[in-house]
Amino acid sequence: MLQGTFALFHRALCVDFRLTRTHLFRFLFAVLILFCLMIAHSSSRVMGAAGLYLFSQIIYLNFMFILMAGISFFATAITEEKEEQTIGLLLMAGVNPISLLLGKSLPRLVSALILLSIQFPFTLLAITLGGVTFTQVLATYATLGAFLIGLSNLGLVCSVLCSRSRTASTLVLISLFMYFLGPPLLGWCIDGAVSENWVGANSLIVGGTKSFIELCYESSVLRQLSLILTSGFSESPWGFQFWTNLMAGVLFFLLASLCFNRFALTEVSTDPGRGLVSKKRNRIFSPGRAWMQALAWKDFYFVNGGLGMALIKHICYGVALFSLCAYISYTSRSYSLQEMGLTVFWTMLIVVLIEISLISSRIFHVEVQWKTLVSTAMLPQSMAQIAYAKVFGSMLAVIPAFFYLIIGGLLGIEEMTQDLGMVLAEPGFWLTCIEILFFWHLTALLSTFIKWGALPLAFVLMWVGNMVFFFSMSMVIMGGGGGPDVFEAVTILFTLFLSASIVGSHFMINERLTYLASQ
Amino acid sequence: MSTQPAMVEVKNLWVRYGKYEAVKGISFSIPKGEVFGFIGPNGAGKSSTIKVLATLQREYDCDAVKINGISVKKAPHLIREMIGYMPDFFGVYEDLTAREYLHFFAAAYRINRTRRKAIVNDVLELTDLTEKIDAPVDSLSRGMKQRLALARVLLHDPDLLLLDEPASGLDPRARIEVRELLVALKEMGKTIIISSHILHELSQLCTSIGIIEAGQFVTQGSLDHIYKRLELSRVVHVQIVGEMNGICQKIESFEGVKSVSVQADRIAIQLQEDQLAVEDLHARLAATGVKIRMFQAEAMDMETVFMKLTEGKTA
Numbered sequence: 075m076l077q078g079t080f081a082l083f084h085r086a087l088c089v090d091f092r093l094t095r096t097h098l099f100r101f102l103f104a105v106l107i108l109f110c111l112m113i114a115h116s117s118s119r120v121m122g123a124a125g126l127y128l129f130s131q132i133i134y135l136n137f138m139f140i141l142m143a144g145i146s147f148f149a150t151a152i153t154e155e156k157e158e159q160t161i162g163l164l165l166m167a168g169v170n171p172i173s174l175l176l177g178k179s180l181p182r183l184v185s186a187l188i189l190l191s192i193q194f195p196f197t198l199l200a201i202t203l204g205g206v207t208f209t210q211v212l213a214t215y216a217t218l219g220a221f222l223i224g225l226s227n228l229g230l231v232c233s234v235l236c237s238r239s240r241t242a243s244t245l246v247l248i249s250l251f252m253y254f255l256g257p258p259l260l261g262w263c264i265d266g267a268v269s270e271n272w273v274g275a276n277s278l279i280v281g282g283t284k285s286f287i288e289l290c291y292e293s294s295v296l297r298q299l300s301l302i303l304t305s306g307f308s309e310s311p312w313g314f315q316f317w318t319n320l321m322a323g324v325l326f327f328l329l330a331s332l333c334f335n336r337f338a339l340t341e342v343s344t345d346p347g348r349g350l351v352s353k354k355r356n357r358i359f360s361p362g363r364a365w366m367q368a369l370a371w372k373d374f375y376f377v378n379g380g381l382g383m384a385l386i387k388h389i390c391y392g393v394a395l396f397s398l399c400a401y402i403s404y405t406s407r408s409y410s411l412q413e414m415g416l417t418v419f420w421t422m423l424i425v426v427l428i429e430i431s432l433i434s435s436r437i438f439h440v441e442v443q444w445k446t447l448v449s450t451a452m453l454p455q456s457m458a459q460i461a462y463a464k465v466f467g468s469m470l471a472v473i474p475a476f477f478y479l480i481i482g483g484l485l486g487i488e489e490m491t492q493d494l495g496m497v498l499a500e501p502g503f504w505l506t507c508i509e510i511l512f513f514w515h516l517t518a519l520l521s522t523f524i525k526w527g528a529l530p531l532a533f534v535l536m537w538v539g540n541m542v543f544f545f546s547m548s549m550v551i552m553g554g555g556g557g558p559d560v561f562e563a564v565t566i567l568f569t570l571f572l573s574a575s576i577v578g579s580h581f582m583i584n585e586r587l588t589y590l591a592s593q
Numbered sequence: 594m595s596t597q598p599a600m601v602e603v604k605n606l607w608v609r610y611g612k613y614e615a616v617k618g619i620s621f622s623i624p625k626g627e628v629f630g631f632i633g634p635n636g637a638g639k640s641s642t643i644k645v646l647a648t649l650q651r652e653y654d655c656d657a658v659k660i661n662g663i664s665v666k667k668a669p670h671l672i673r674e675m676i677g678y679m680p681d682f683f684g685v686y687e688d689l690t691a692r693e694y695l696h697f698f699a700a701a702y703r704i705n706r707t708r709r710k711a712i713v714n715d716v717l718e719l720t721d722l723t724e725k726i727d728a729p730v731d732s733l734s735r736g737m738k739q740r741l742a743l744a745r746v747l748l749h750d751p752d753l754l755l756l757d758e759p760a761s762g763l764d765p766r767a768r769i770e771v772r773e774l775l776v777a778l779k780e781m782g783k784t785i786i787i788s789s790h791i792l793h794e795l796s797q798l799c800t801s802i803g804i805i806e807a808g809q810f811v812t813q814g815s816l817d818h819i820y821k822r823l824e825l826s827r828v829v830h831v832q833i834v835g836e837m838n839g840i841c842q843k844i845e846s847f848e849g850v851k852s853v854s855v856q857a858d859r860i861a862i863q864l865q866e867d868q869l870a871v872e873d874l875h876a877r878l879a880a881t882g883v884k885i886r887m888f889q890a891e892a893m894d895m896e897t898v899f900m901k902l903t904e905g906k907t908a
Contacts, residue, residue, distance in 0.1 A: 361693060365708070368700035376688055425676060448680045449745065452675040453701045592649040 078169030083124075085143065085344055103139070103189065106538060107132055107196055113545050114203055119455055123205025123305070130303050132197055135541075136190065137299065141250065142534050143186055146527030148229025149242040151178040152527070156237055161338055171334040175230060175327070183226045190218060205305070210456025213302045213311035220319035225250075234330045234338050239526045242593060256343035257290040266405060293318035298591050301310040328454070373467030378433070387474040395421060396477060415485020419510050422479040428509065429475055433468045433513040435529040440519040442590055446460055451591035458584050501565040509536065509571045515579040521584045542566060594820050600625045600669035600753055600784040601646065604656035606862060608641040616653075617808035622743055623786065623801070625752075628779050631788035638808040639781065639788040640681065646786065647678035660753060670764040681758040683865025688778075691733070692726045702749040716744040720774060728750070736767025752776065756787045772798060829862045830879065831873060832887035840883055847877055859887065 091095050116444045134576030155161045155178065164174055194215060229246050264283050268275050290585055291297050298315040301307065361375040395418050402417060403409040420529035438461070441447045450460055483490060497503045513536050521528035547561055601623040608616035616638040623629045631639045644650040647656055648669035658665045665672050689697065695713045703714060717723045720740040725733060733741060739759060746754060759775070760768045775798055778785060789795050795802065796816065803813035812819055833840060837860070841853045844862060851870025854861045864874060871890045878885060 173783075335883060355709065363706070364693070364696045364700035366700060366703070370695050371700070372697050374688075445682055448649065449698075449742075450701075452647065452673055452678050453678075453698075454670050454703075455701075456670070461767070588651060 078164070078167070078173035079177040079180065080452075082164075082169070082174070083181050086177075086181030090181070097183075100189065102538075104523065105573070106135060107193060109198065109542060109545070110135070111196070113549065114200070116549055118203055124306070125200035125203030126205030126303065128203060129197060129200040129206045129214070130213065132193065132200075133218070133299060133303070135219055136193070137295070138534065138537060139189075140186070140218065140225060141232060142527075142530040143182075143222075144225040144229050145243050145246050147181070147182055147186070148226040148233050149180060149246040150239040150509055150526050151230055152233035153236060153239040153242045156338065171338070172331055173332055175234075176335065179226060179230045179327075182224065186222055186226070187219060190215065190222065192314065209311065210302050210307050213307065213313070214299065216311040216316050217298045217302065220323075221315040224319040224321035224326070227323040227330065230324045231330045231333070234333050243526070243530075253290075254296065256289045257294070261287050271575045291324075295319065308427070318396065354392065354417075367463055368467065369463035369502060370467030370470070373437070373464045374470045378468055378471035384471065384474050387471075388477070391422070391425065391474055391478050412486045413489070415482045416489060418478055418482030419486055419490070420482075421459075422475055426475045426479055429472050430469075430514055431517060431529060434517040434523050435532075437468050437521075438518055439465055439528065439586060441587075442522060447587065447591040451588070456579070457588045457591070461583060463589060472555070501562050501569065505565050505569045505572075508569050508576070509540070512536075512572045512576050515576050515583075518584065519579050519583050522583065522590060583585055599623060599659075600627070600661060601629075601786065602657060602659040603642070603646075604658070605654075606642065606645060606658060607651060607654040607667065608638065608645060608652075609652070615808055616645075619803075619805065619808070620656075620809050621803055621813055623784060624782055627800045628775075628785045628787065628798055630785060630795035630802035631805065632802055633788075633793065637805045639805055640757055642805070643678070643757050643786065643788060646673050646753075646788050647676065647755050649678075674749065676753045676755055677749070677751040678755040678760060679742050679746050679757065681761055688729065688731065690727050690729050691722060694730055694741065695744060698745050700749050704749065709844070712748060716747045719747065719777065720744040721770070721824050734765065734767070736763050737764060739767065739771060740774065743771070747778075752784060754783055754785045754787075756785065758788055760789060775886035782887055796856075827864050827866055827871065828839060828891045829874060830859050830866055830889045830891065831857045831862060831885060834884035840881070843881055844878070850874070 093174040110128055110131040113131070116126045117127060118124035144549070152175070155174075157166065161174070165171070169177065194211070197211055197215075198208070201208060201211065215498055225246075227248055229242070232242040232245040232249070233239075236245055260283060263285075264273075267273050270282060273280055292314045295315060298313065301309075306347055361371065361380055381385075398421065399414050400407075403414070441450060441464075451457060453460065455463075513532055516535065517528050517532040520532050524531065549566055550562060550564075599622045601621075603622070604620045605618045606616055606620070607614065607618055615636075619628075619638070619642065632638050642743070645653050646660065646665060648665055651779050655666075658671050661675055661683060663671055663675075692713065695716065696709060697839065699709045699713055716724070717726055720743055722737060722740055724746060725737060728902075730738065730741065739907040743756075745863065756775075763771065775785065779798065785866075787798070789794065799816065800821065801813070801815045804811045804819075836903070837855070837859075841855060841860060844850055844860070845853050847864045847869060853863075853867055862874065869877075875885070875888055878888075
């Protein structure tokens with residue numbers, strides 16, 4: 075039975091060994107640990123418990139990587155076979171579903187666990203810097219290891235249930251949101267209901283919900299990490315979180331095995347369906363005749379859902395914003411129109427950021443995935459014109475979100491005008507704006523190189539880049555290299571550097587698309 | 594060869610991928626209205642050459658690559674208006690209907706909105722897809738998708754069609770349909786460059802061919818020219834009754850016989866036809882007094898040409 079698993083395991087290891095990017099990724103990880111070590115060494119002169127500081131940096135870095143791996147690396151274990159339509163072939167070759175699941179998920183889990191375990195000796199160095207004990211180090215790695223096993227199997231379930239990598243990644247993301255934000259949100263709702271006397275404080279439903287929330291907190295990796303990283307931690311490394319996360323991993327694997335025949339064997343097309351785009355020409359959601367900006371028309375209707383999806387977004391955003399404002403208005407003593415406008419503005423700003431991030435990860439990737447770049451490149455337009463037309467078409471899909479953003483802005487215009495006056499003078503504001511723009515460009519560029527996970531990879535790269543930049547700056551300032559003026563000057567320089575990088579990324583995307591069209 | 598001005602002119606074209614040389618200094622010229630068959634084994638450099646002409650290959654060296662007298666390197670946008678390129682894979686937006694697909698490309702080629710409908714209907718009729726106008730591309734058979742892709746490249750009425758393996762992976766009926774479509778396009782006066790492995794189909798379609806192997810032309814020219822050239826060393830298989838003592842030496846002494854090799858049940862005579870015709874060889878053999886059981890000149894078709902000229906090498 076395990077022959078198939080070993081065959082897949084062997085293949086995965088060989089592929090992993092051959093790919094340069096996996097070695098580069100590990101190298102980057104090692105460089106980051108070294109960087110954290112340097113920071114800790116430098117800060118040990120001016121602060122106590124430098125070891126704990128170093129250890130916390132490394133652990134939260136690991137935590138971020140595990141989250142990103144869960145969304146991209148683990149969530150695509152089975153979907154990539156579905157997209158390449160090779161599941162049937164593997165089953166024909168005598169690989170049974172359990173072997174296949176093990177063969178696809180174990181190599182990924184082992185790679186991640188190896189990455190985690192090889193740091194162990196280096197993090198022991200933190201003990202010598204002070205502030206952290208061996209028990210804490212051991213407990214932290216046990217916590218992360220158990221969370222990793224739970225998350226990898228959650229990814230496996232999502233990968234079995236979903237037909238496409240993108241959907242599986244989204245499902246893992248939603249599950250993680252529920253895992254981390256579900257208990258506090260549920261607690262908030264229950265407290266609200268109790269304070270409004272909708273339910274009695276001692277009722278069974280409140281007691282049961284609170285016990286459930288407490289269990290969720292107890293099994294939370296974040297709570298366990300913060301507990302371990304407090305001074306004087308002396309509990310067992312194998313706590314409640316460790317066992318519940320492991321159990322969750324086993325249950326998720328069993329669930330994946332049970333669902334395999336029902337979901338994974340269904341023939342799927344990697345091409346998107348029409349969704350709400352009607353085929354009948356007289357319907358409101360029909361794409362009608364192509365616009366003169368044909369690529370924009372195609373991307374608006376067939377990549378981003380067209381008018382139908384725009385209408386759904388419009389209604390959903392409206393309902394969600396109305397509910398949010400109604401809830402805040404009901405629970406607050408005073409809630410002015412201006413405050414309502416600011417709520418709408420900031421909520422929709424987040425929505426716009428998410429929508430554009432998702433668009434940037436798909437806009438060029440779909441052309442590569444559908445092998446349509448050649449026919450597109452043969453149009454009598456430059457690749458740059460083609461790319462900008464696609465961007466234009468995709469941006470039309472963000473109009474509903476922008477609509478509410480503008481409404482929110484107009485309602486809260488008075489306060490926003492005052493704030494804007496202060497914010498515009500801050501180099502940090504411009505740096506944030508440019509960073510967001512750079513993030514979208516980086517995502518779009520990465521999506522032309524990798525099959526999946528461009529968005530989380532761009533996020534990790536941005537996070538790491540920012541961490542390196544701000545720590546370096548802090549060290550310069552702490553080392554007496556300059557005051558806030560120097561910090562501002564460097565921030566401006568960094569903003570200019572990122573702006574230049576955005577311009578450079580336009581050329582790089584153009585070059586990359588031209589190259590891909592010639593393949 | 595036709596005396597019309599060249600539609601395609603390629604001089605000393607080199608295509609390199611790192612250290613790998615896919616195309617090694619090939620040159621050819623195709624007059625207007627010709628159907629040029631590009632033949633060669635996998636990895637011979639056919640697709641690379643076609644990609645250069647299609648403006649998709651950016652890294653290459655040449656003395657000249659021109660279409661209608663315009664340099665491909667200098668004016669790729671102008672060239673794209675003149676050509677229609679169909680790659681060897683579908684690459685179609687499968688969630689669109691055939692109508693949407695063609696209207697999308699018609700709009701992308703900036704065909705006037707008022708003319709689009711008529712043009713789309715025309716190309717659908719030409720490719721016999723009118724009945725499938727509202728069918729999703731995804732639901733079309735492989736042959737139909739291929740015809741749809743051909744309809745797409747005809748939308749802007751290009752002078753030159755570059756077709757990379759248009760019949761690959763199609764069933765016999767679909768192949769015949771594509772071939773008939775290409776014959777129709779040939780009659781419309783289009784210049785066509787077509788690469789294919791289905792050699793006998795090319796022989797019915799092409800006015801000239803180029804056989805490429807390991808990045809170099811083995812031969813090129815009109816089919817008559819190539820046949821004639823190969824017939825110069827035609828092989829004749831002969832079975833002789835009785836002992837063959839000394840007969841091989843006698844045949845070798847005939848003027849025009851290049852070589853004689855004894856095989857299991859026959860002798861194979863390689864003949865230079867310009868010096869000794871097949872029928873004269875028969876007469877001279879008979880004159881020696883040998884009893885001939887079988888006398889068979891090797892048939893010269895496109896596949897024989899291909900097998901004779903290529904050795905299965907890649908660049």
